[in-house]
Amino acid sequence: MSHGLASRLACGAVLSMGVLLSSRLASAQNGSPAPRPDEQPSLMKILSEDGLHDIENESWNAYGQFTYISDWKPSFAAAYTNLNGSINSLLATPERSFTGTATLYLGVRLWSGAEAYVVPEVISELPFSQLRGLAGAIQNFELQKGGTQTPQIYHSRAFVKQTFGFGGERVTKESGPLQLGTTYDSRRLVLVAGNFSILDFFDKNAFDIDPRQGFLGLGFMTYAAWDFASDARGYSYGGVAELYWDAWAMRFGRITPPKNPNQLPVDFRLFKYYGDQVELEHNHKIHGREGAVRLLAYRNREDMGRFGDAIAVWEADPAKNATTCPGFNYGSNNANAPDFCWVRKPNVKLGAGVFAEQSLAHDIGVFSRGMYSDGKTEVDAYTSTDRSATFGLLAKGSSWSRPRDVAGFGVNLGWISKVHAQYLALGGVDGFIGDGAIRPGMESSLDLFYSMSVRKSFWLTGDFQRVVNPGFNTDRGPVNIFSVRIHGEF
Amino acid sequence: MANFESHRKRGSALLAFAAGFAVWSACPSPAEAQQQAQGFAVERLYPSAPGGGWFVMDDVNIGGGLGSAISLITGYSQNPLVVTGPGGVPRLILVSREAFVDVGAAITYDRYRVYLNIPVPLVGTGNSGTVGPYQVTAPALNIAQNPDTISDTRVGFDVRLLGNSGSSFRLGAGAQLLIPSGVRADYVTDGRYRGMFRLLPAGDVGHFSYAGQLGVHIRPAEGLLLPGSPNGNELLFGASAGRRFSARSGWEMVVGPELFGETAVRSSSSGQTGFEGLLTGRLERTGDRPHLRFRLGIGHGIVQHFGAPEWRILAGVELAGHR
Numbered sequence: 001m002s003h004g005l006a007s008r009l010a011c012g013a014v015l016s017m018g019v020l021l022s023s024r025l026a027s028a029q030n031g032s033p034a035p036r037p038d039e040q041p042s043l044m045k046i047l048s049e050d051g052l053h054d055i056e057n058e059s060w061n062a063y064g065q066f067t068y069i070s071d072w073k074p075s076f077a078a079a080y081t082n083l084n085g086s087i088n089s090l091l092a093t094p095e096r097s098f099t100g101t102a103t104l105y106l107g108v109r110l111w112s113g114a115e116a117y118v119v120p121e122v123i124s125e126l127p128f129s130q131l132r133g134l135a136g137a138i139q140n141f142e143l144q145k146g147g148t149q150t151p152q153i154y155h156s157r158a159f160v161k162q163t164f165g166f167g168g169e170r171v172t173k174e175s176g177p178l179q180l181g182t183t184y185d186s187r188r189l190v191l192v193a194g195n196f197s198i199l200d201f202f203d204k205n206a207f208d209i210d211p212r213q214g215f216l217g218l219g220f221m222t223y224a225a226w227d228f229a230s231d232a233r234g235y236s237y238g239g240v241a242e243l244y245w246d247a248w249a250m251r252f253g254r255i256t257p258p259k260n261p262n263q264l265p266v267d268f269r270l271f272k273y274y275g276d277q278v279e280l281e282h283n284h285k286i287h288g289r290e291g292a293v294r295l296l297a298y299r300n301r302e303d304m305g306r307f308g309d310a311i312a313v314w315e316a317d318p319a320k321n322a323t324t325c326p327g328f329n330y331g332s333n334n335a336n337a338p339d340f341c342w343v344r345k346p347n348v349k350l351g352a353g354v355f356a357e358q359s360l361a362h363d364i365g366v367f368s369r370g371m372y373s374d375g376k377t378e379v380d381a382y383t384s385t386d387r388s389a390t391f392g393l394l395a396k397g398s399s400w401s402r403p404r405d406v407a408g409f410g411v412n413l414g415w416i417s418k419v420h421a422q423y424l425a426l427g428g429v430d431g432f433i434g435d436g437a438i439r440p441g442m443e444s445s446l447d448l449f450y451s452m453s454v455r456k457s458f459w460l461t462g463d464f465q466r467v468v469n470p471g472f473n474t475d476r477g478p479v480n481i482f483s484v485r486i487h488g489e490f
Numbered sequence: 491m492a493n494f495e496s497h498r499k500r501g502s503a504l505l506a507f508a509a510g511f512a513v514w515s516a517c518p519s520p521a522e523a524q525q526q527a528q529g530f531a532v533e534r535l536y537p538s539a540p541g542g543g544w545f546v547m548d549d550v551n552i553g554g555g556l557g558s559a560i561s562l563i564t565g566y567s568q569n570p571l572v573v574t575g576p577g578g579v580p581r582l583i584l585v586s587r588e589a590f591v592d593v594g595a596a597i598t599y600d601r602y603r604v605y606l607n608i609p610v611p612l613v614g615t616g617n618s619g620t621v622g623p624y625q626v627t628a629p630a631l632n633i634a635q636n637p638d639t640i641s642d643t644r645v646g647f648d649v650r651l652l653g654n655s656g657s658s659f660r661l662g663a664g665a666q667l668l669i670p671s672g673v674r675a676d677y678v679t680d681g682r683y684r685g686m687f688r689l690l691p692a693g694d695v696g697h698f699s700y701a702g703q704l705g706v707h708i709r710p711a712e713g714l715l716l717p718g719s720p721n722g723n724e725l726l727f728g729a730s731a732g733r734r735f736s737a738r739s740g741w742e743m744v745v746g747p748e749l750f751g752e753t754a755v756r757s758s759s760s761g762q763t764g765f766e767g768l769l770t771g772r773l774e775r776t777g778d779r780p781h782l783r784f785r786l787g788i789g790h791g792i793v794q795h796f797g798a799p800e801w802r803i804l805a806g807v808e809l810a811g812h813r
Contacts, residue, residue, distance in 0.1 A: 052556040052599075059811070060558045060595070106595055106606075108560050110809070116560075118593050120608055120640060153671035154638035155610060158593070195638070231637055259634065266637040 032200040033065070033105065034210040035176035036489065037404075040456055043490060044175055056172075058180040063105040064490045065177070067212045069140050071097040071483045073128060079475035083436025085323075085333030088429045090133025090470045090479065099125040099142040103156070105177035113164060115180050119157035123233075124149055135384040135433055136224025136414040137445035137467045139481045140216055145232035145262050145431070156235055159194025168246055190242040198228050198255055201240045202279050203296060203355060203369075212487045214394065216463045217447040219412030223353045223371035224388035229257035229275025229300055230381045232264040236275070249281040257302040260328040261340075261380045262431035267303070273346070275300045275381075291358035296371075300349040304380050305340030307423040314338035314426070322428065330429050334436060337427030340378050350374045363396035363403070375417025378430045384471075385414035385443070392447075404453035414443045416472050424472070433471040441474035443467070451485075461485035529629065529674040531642055532571045532585050534752065534764055534797035535789075536686070537563050539605040539646055539664070540594035541810035545770055545787050546750045547701035547730040550662035550692045552603050552648065553655035559605075559810035561594040563785075566613075567799035570791075571677065573621050582619045584628055585677050588799070589613040590641070596810075601650040609641045611678045631676040641678035642668040646686075653693065662690035664705075684709050688726060699744060702729040707752060724752040730770075737773060745771045751793065765793035768804070780811030 036042055044061050047053035055061075078092040103121045110116050125147040131138070157178070165185035175181030178200060192201065203222045211221065218224070230236045238255030255275045259265040267273045277298040284291050313320050314337070322332035325341035332339065353371030360366060368391045375386035392410030397403055416424075421440035428434055449463035463483040470477045535546060541559030543549035571585035589612040596605035616628030631639070646666040653660030668684035688705030707724040732746025751765035768789040775782040785806040791798035 047556070060560075062595075104606075108558070108595065108809075118595075118608065120643065153640050153643065153669070155608065155640050156638065158610075233638065235638060237637070264637065265635045266633075268634055 032197060032204060032211070033063075033103075033177035034213075035174050035179060036063070038174075040404075040489070042457075055175045055181045057182055058107075058109065058175055060106075060108045061175050061180055062107075063177040064103060065105075065210075065212060065488065066100075066102040067142065067485065067487045068100045069098060069142060069216065069483060069485045071128070071139050071216075071481055073097075073139075073479055073481045076477055076479045078477070080435065080437060081476075084336060084427055086337065086427050086429055086434050086436030087330065087332050087334075088132040088432060088434035088471070089129065089436075090476070091129045092476070095128045097126055097128045097140065097143075099123065099140055099147075100151075101142055103177075107178065107180050109180055109182075110160070113162055115161045115163075117157055117159055117161070117178055119155065119178070120153060121156040122151050122153045123147060124151040132432060133435070133471050134467065135416075135443055135471060136219035136388055136412055137443050137465075137470060138218035138383065138432075139445075139465050139467070139483065141211065141218045141221045143218070144234065146264060154233065155195065156233070157194070157196045157200070159192055159196045162191045164189045164191075184244075186244065186246050188244050190240075190244070192240040192242075193238075195235060195237050196240075197235050198230065198240075198253055198275075198277065199234075201242060201251060202228075202253065202277055203294065210487075210489070212485075213406050213451050213459050213461070215392070215408055215410055215447050215449060216461075216483055216485065217410070217412055217445055217465055218383065219385075219388065219390055219414065219445060220392065220410055220447060223296070223351075223355075223369050224383045224385040224390070224412065224414050225351060225371040225373045226296070226298060226353060227300060227349055227351070227373065227380055227382045228277065228298065229255050229302065231256075231258050231266050232262055234381075237266060237268065238270065238274075247283045249283075250279070251281075252276070252278045257300065257380060259303075261302075261304055261378060263328075273302050275302070286358065289359035289361075291356065291365075294355045295352070296355070297352040298350070300380065301346060302349070302380050303344050304347050304349070304377050305343040305345075306347055306377050307417070307419040307428075308376065309343035310338040310340050310428060311419070311423055311426065313342045330431065332427075332429045332434070334427040334429075337429070337436075338423060339428060340430070347377050349377045349380070363398045364393070365395075366391075366393045368392070375420055379432060383414075384416065384420075384430055384432045386417045386420055387415040389413045402453065404456065406449075406451040406459075408447070408449050410447045412445045412447065414472070416440065421472070435471055435473050435476065437475070438472065439474045440472050441469045443469045443472045449483075451487075457489050459485070459487040461487070528626075529677040530680045532677040532797040533567075533588065533590065533609070533641070534570075534766070535565065535567075535802070535804075536644070536666075537561070537592050537594065537607060537806075539603060539607075539648060540596040540808060541598065541603070541781075543699075543744075543772070543783070543808075544701055544730050544748055545768055545785060545804055545806065546748050547703060547728055548648070548662065548664070548690045548692065549694075549699065549701050550648070550650050550653075550660045550690050551655050552598050552601055552650045552662070555599065557598040557811060559594075559596040559598070559808065561592075561596075561806060561808040563592045563594075563804060563806035564612075565590055565592075565802055565804040567789075567802035569794075570797045570799035570802075571616070572794060572800075573626075582621055582626070583617050584619075584626055585614060585616040586628075587613055587615045588677075603646075603648040605644075605646045605648075607644040607646070609643070609678075611636070611639055611641050611672065611676065614676050614678065616677075627675065629676045629678075631678070636676070639672050639676070639678070641672040642670055642680075642684070644668050648690070656694055658695045659691070659693045662692070664688050664690055680709065682710050686726065697734045698731065699734065699746075700729070700731040703727065703750070706755075723755045725755060726750075726752050732770070740777055740779075741773060741775055743771060743773050748787070749792075751798070762795070763793055764791070764795040764798040766791050766798040766802075768802075770804075780809055783808040783810075 168186035236255035322339035351373030397405030614631035648664035728750030
């Protein structure tokens with residue numbers, strides 16, 4: 001990305017800090033489930049109402065969800081597709097995609113201050129074009145790399161959380177998925193160890209909308225440019241430490257990367273390969289309206305390739321191309337293209353971002369995210385985006401007498417670095433993109449949705465997304481995507 | 491109106507639960523699409539329901555108001571699947587090492603219990619080779635390569651039919667559904683739904699405790715080629731007995747053996763029975779506080795078929811309590 005673009009992004013991020021979301025409302029979604037509102041029925045509430053369960057001071061809880069998302073895209077214009085044997089284009093023909101997930105959230109109190117959570121999950125999916133051709137504009141955040149239509153059951157989370165109180169006010173946490181109903185000190189240290197999504201702790205939204213009721217686009221789940229270490233499903237092993245001090249919070253996490261980029265096997269050598277992240281958060285009120293600002297920085301040390309190295313090796317010896325790989329590669333058939341397989345070694349990726357959200361009125365709020373990563377190395381876990389910015393507005397339906405409905409409008413922008421574009425122009429591919437050639441530009445997606453609550457436990461969502469320059473390639477697109485989502489909670 | 495609203499909430503929640511369960515249970519087996527794999531669930535130690543006391547048997551000490559229990563068991567077994575030739579001579583150690591963690595949670599109310607056991611395979615290794623006309627491939631499972639694998643999850647329901655909590659004779663009955671998960675080539679699943687129905691006698695007499703099981707394992711396991719592999723439905727049997735020793739204040743220890751096994755109902759060839767013994771010891775917290783148990787066990791395959799290993803070691807912790 002050019003220096004000018006970086007400046008604009010930084011400026012945009014700073015400006016956006018003044019514009020963000022509502023607290024009762026949701027903001028950009030993330031991979032972690034949200035608390036359940038008081039009026040929403042659940043098995044735990046039924047037990048509590050019958051006097052069989054203390055929902056305010058829980059020793060255990062159990063929640064669940066299921067979500068089915070169906071996407072369709074018509075054909076779109078493309079100057080070329082999978083040129084010269086490259087393999088990562090979004091196909092220009094009409095396609096259907098879907099995901100179906102069901103999740104069980106089990107929580108239990110082990111001893112004073114200690115909680116444990118286990119979350120089995122099942123997923124069935126069919127992505128567009130084998131999940132190729134899009135970066136931060138992937139249309140459905142539930143999609144996983146390597147997923148299949150045959151349902152797969154796995155444990156998404158299994159972790160222990162220990163809280164040490166240091167006083168201050170008492171903070172009430174309502175019962176919900178991944179949260180036992182309890183109270184904490186507003187000044188506390190929280191230690192977490194096990195298997196989790198880093199988004200369970202970092203870049204969480206203050207707004208009480210479950211991600212499965214909000215935006216569908218992956219770029220709205222978290223920073224598209226945050227290549228957080230995780231396996232192909234988005235989960236990691238490791239530890240997180242959080243220090244809460246009234247309106248402030250600071251957290252640090254070290255987590256496992258995949259053994260090979262974007263694959264399921266995990267490298268447990270946490271002192272050799274790891275993803276580190278640190279986040280500083282401040283919650284505030286402006287004219288009585290709640291908001292939050294967060295700064296996040298990450299540093300990954302992983303076995304991955306640098307764009308510059310791959311190009312240099314290929315230019316020095318064209319026989320070292322994408323079709324002659326000695327090790328892990330993505331299967332490109334382009335014999336005239338560089339490939340990371342020749343240059344993977346321990347490399348470092350850096351990035352920093354800012355998030356802000358602010359309530360503007362009752363149940364209406366805005367949010368924004370922006371992140372700048374160094375753009376020197378391939379995508380290892382999340383998206384191919386090197387720099388990203390997101391802006392959005394969310395509203396609950398209280399003003400039109402449907403308070404459990406949610407509507408949202410958002411724009412997600414993404415860029416790649418200059419050397420990244422050069423690598424793609426030479427026909428190289430990474431885990432997601434690579435058309436065989438490129439006329440680089442900003443990949444953007446507009447996401448517009450309405451989520452209608454049905455019987456308090458179900459949501460029916462209609463969503464439209466328009467992706468411009470898919471895979472950062474101005475020679476392709478735009479692409480229109482239409483989606484329907486059915487979501488239920490219990 | 492309040493009642494009506496309450497019923498509506500309850501209806502919504504139950505409907506959502508039913509829909510979620512339907513999505514879950516409608517999933518065909520992941521393994522069904524993987525025709526090349528001919529493995530099966532080699533592990534035959536089905537841990538008792540959380541709060542059940544023993545490793546395999548169940549004390550059916552279900553009672554009181556709404557209660558809950560959690561358990562964590564980890565185990566390692568050596569040579570759980572050995573293919574033998576004539577005279578029982580070992581020909582191939584197909585699965586030589588296996589380790590797992592089993593996480594369980596249960597909810598009890600009065601005499602009823604529902605529970606969930608989620609087994610997570612950690613290690614599965616062995617030796618590939620040829621057995622008769624069959625080429626068999628050993629599992630190559632480890633947590634780094636398979637960081638989120640779950641093998642067949644068990645959902646169970648038990649009821650105490652006779653006797654009271656702590657009485658000299660109790661009789662329970664239980665049913666379990668095993669939901670296929672994982673990959674057959676890893677020898678962690680049959681790739682098909684299975685079911686178990688068991689009668690569970692148990693009791694406490696003075697310093698002694700005992701428990702047993704007799705049941706049937708509905709196991710549609712046709713098409714398994716390997717000699718010694720499961721052959722359809724099985725009878726389950728087992729018994730345990732132990733003596734209680736007072737430990738320091740508020741704690742006691744129970745030491746005793748557990749014997750358990752299974753035999754194929756359709757016995758079309760030899761080697762259809764597996765039988766295993768465990769020597770177990772557990773340290774229990776007594777009194778009004780939630781029952782905390784630490785458990786250890788060492789086992790040996792007395793009749794080494796069907797996943798009864800040459801030897802195994804188990805460790806577990808369990809917490810159970812009531813409102």
